[in-house]
Amino acid sequence: MKKVLILGVAPVQMDAILVLKELGFETFACAMAKDGPGADAADHFHIIDILDIEKVMEHIGKYDIDAVYSVGSDLAMPIASKISEKLLLPYFVSSKTATICNNKERMRQALGRSFEGNIPFQVFEDEKIRPDLKMPFIMKPTDSQGQRGIYLVNSIEEYRENFQTVKEHSRSGKVIVEKYVEGPEISVNLYMIDGKLSFMFVSDRETWPQYLGLVNKHVVPSKTMDREKLKVLEKMVLEACHRIGIMNGPAYFQVKMENGRPYIIEVTPRLDGCHMWKLLTYHTGINILKLTFEHLLNGDTGELDKRKEICFGHELEFFCQKPNTIMDRDRFVVPKDGLEYYFYYESGDEIRPVNGKYDKVGYYIKSQNVPGLQKQQAGREYSFR
Structure with missing residues (x-):
């Protein structure tokens, strides 16, 4: 029976755990707290901060786990890929790709400004506004998840009023502004x-x-x-x-x-x-x-x-x-x-x-x-x- 570790215990991770159990796999889950239904759904749950890669790798070795993965979490994907690369476990995308997708600035840069589906953007580390900035625009952290710190900005006053709040949600301290796309x-x-x-x-x-x-x-x-x-x-x-x-x-x-x-x-x-x-x-x-x-x-x-x-x-x-x-x-x-x-x-x-x-x-x-x-x-x- 293969053993699979899921990073996180939220309801979406519980989905993954239950499907794995239906497929006949032994399930493990870890998170920094027992605060989601995935903890009880898994065959084995342990309190481990998923950001502590060394502890997660030690845990994988201790229990001879065959794969580490997650769903519904941008934070978990680069970690799962990086661990899988180091331990030669199966993975779909490289840690580089997972990290690009977890950072809005890097994602926009990877697509390229000439890419037709990309959106014009600028990145700020301070609230000094640039003269070429056109409104309205969307302002958000470059590297957060869960729809945190996102604002539609229609004026310089709204930009300055919300800038620090957005910046506080960004792990890198960077704020990205993107052209507002009007439509469904x-x-x-x-x-x-x-x-x-x-x-x-x-x-x-x-x-x-x-x-x-x-x-x-x-x-x-x-x-x-x-x-x-x-x-x-x-x-x-x-x-x-x-x-x-x-x-x-x-x-x-x-x-x-x-x-x-x-x-x-x-x-x-x-x-x-x-x-x-x-x-x-x-x-x-x-x-x-x-x-x-x-x-x-x-x-x-x-x-x-x-x-x-x-x-x-x-x-x-x-x-x-x-x-x-x-x-x-x-x-x-x-x-x-x-x-x-x-x-x-x-x-x-x-x-x-x-x-x-x-x-x-x-x-x-x-x-x-x-x-x-x-x-x-x-x-x-x-x-x-």
Whole structure:
């Protein structure tokens, strides 16, 4: 029985642990505190700060662990890749690639200013404003996660008012400002095999209007995209993967469409942090979380052959609540026709701050009738092999 260590114990890491157990692997998990459901889901949990690479490596050696990985965490991916490189364990992307994706400045530089899907940007270490800075723009830390410290800036006053707050969320102390792209948001989940795009599926990413960039729900199939836009998007994400170095395994892109053109907001060489693998399993028949581990540990990509015919749309909607408040499950309505749901907290628990504004406390998935959606092979317009 192979042993797999998952870095982190949040609900998205619990997903990975449960799938690994279903596949017959012995599961280990570590985090700096027992503060997530993955700790109880794993066969073995140990309190270890995942940033302490030497201690994590010592732990891997002690228990003769065969692989280390994570999902839904930008912080964990460079660590998992670096450890795997040092210990000759299996991995999809190099620590260099994982680090590039974990730093918005390096990601923009890797794509290149001439890359059509890139966004004009500037990086600041102090709040001295430059005369060529055009508003409005998005201001955010170069290297944080969880949608922390992100602001839409419309004036010099807003820039100066929020600069230090953004800087405090940046581990490097750098702040990046990017041109504001006006248009609908989409999420792209894809899978690479030896440099080829083997699976791609697009969902509409709906956000809370009062909270910039914070997701409310994901909906498939996308109403934003058509065949021509999908062709442009496919070409763009494939080239982006090649430029950054994502040649194998899953990748997640957050994209905005402006006047029919896609622009990359985020890219990361991992599965997303929104349980999208569940939504896509219902919609396509392909379980990309299962695919990830079978490919990583056994070289098996047969999961890609499990497409099914569909005639319904699907959506995943989050329950959200302000941090540092008390959870009350009764305030949230779970649809009677829902396919599944999950709460991150019990009633009476205090909501831990993640993005610090409006944090996820649970979700549900349901199917929906989509006018004009004919029975078709799942992913015909979105999947490639």
